[in-house]
Amino acid sequence: MALTMTDVDRFESSRPRLEAIAYRLLGSASEAEDAVQETYLRWQGTxxxxxEVPEAWLTKVLTNLCxxxxxxxxxxxxxxxxxxLPEPLLAGDPMLGPADSAERRESVSYAVLALLERLTPSERAVYVLREAFDYPHREIxxxxxxxxxxxxxIFHRAKKHVAEGRARAEVDEAAARRIIEEFLAAATSGRTEPLVRLLTEDAVAVGDGGGKVPARARAFEGAVAVATFMRGLFKPGPAQRALAGGPVDLYVTSANGGPALVxxxxxxxxxxxxxEITDEGIAAFRNQVNPDKLERATRQWAATDHGTPLLRLF
Known part of the structure; x- marks a missing residue:
């Protein structure tokens, strides 16, 4: 069925919201785009x-597809x-959606997206629609x-699960950057002790290579184990140079609204x-190196001015 220009415009005006919902539900920008496109095809065929209420109809179709x-x-x-691990989105990506409240910013943080993987699909859907987009329970x-x-x-159960994994307060942006700079200095010093002091006792380090880039199958757990891993990761050597395929420039930036190294x-x-930087120290490193999950980040990076790197490795 052919759509009128009014129908097309109505859908396109909803696209940013639909993409933001789908990304939070799926943790993947590419899958979110596919879900929104399938929603458009359903819209085209009805x-x-x-x-009566196009926004509600589109949200229902999209959510059930997700x-x-x-x-x-x-x-x-x-x-x-x-x-x-989820696909990270760099600062300024429109798929991050609205960030006009603490709840909405929190809902798209990388730590929360990782926690949402523990929820059932229905728990995740209710949590996202209520917490991130303020849908009333009647509409949900x-x-x-x-x-x-x-x-x-379902919402109270999902929110409790997420809160249990986010028990510590995070620091502000200025403090986070200072801690990242201290972390890089410690990581490139060749010593473990300075790194341990920056971490929480129960710190974890997780990497997602998708079988395409070497990454440990299980997370490193505990300050000493994580510090030892980070010391090796930032130590120049032939293995690192071969893996990267050239000099690596490190930038301090924001991904999913939180501190990140690119x-x-x-x-x-x-x-x-x-x-994940808390008032007790660095609690988690979540490292996405699967090239399939970095295509959008690469396009976003190329389209923005990011200044000079903080550090060059290898």
């Missing part, structure tokens, strides 16, 4: 004159090589074919390391 995707993704991730119930009471119960090789984003 009688739009009979849809729920189907999440269900199949769980099966795929059982055979994924190594740890699975209509989108997911639930009762309003069930939506409220590793760039010849203009290509080679890795994005998202740091």
């Amino acid at each position: 009688d739009t004159d009979r849809i 729920l189907n995707q999440l269900t199949s993704a769980r099966a795929r991730r059982e055979t994924y090589v190594g740890e699975w 119930a209509g989108i997911l074919d639930l009762t309003e009471a069930a939506s409220q119960q 590793a760039v090789v010849a203009g290509r984003v080679f890795g994005v390391m998202c740091l």
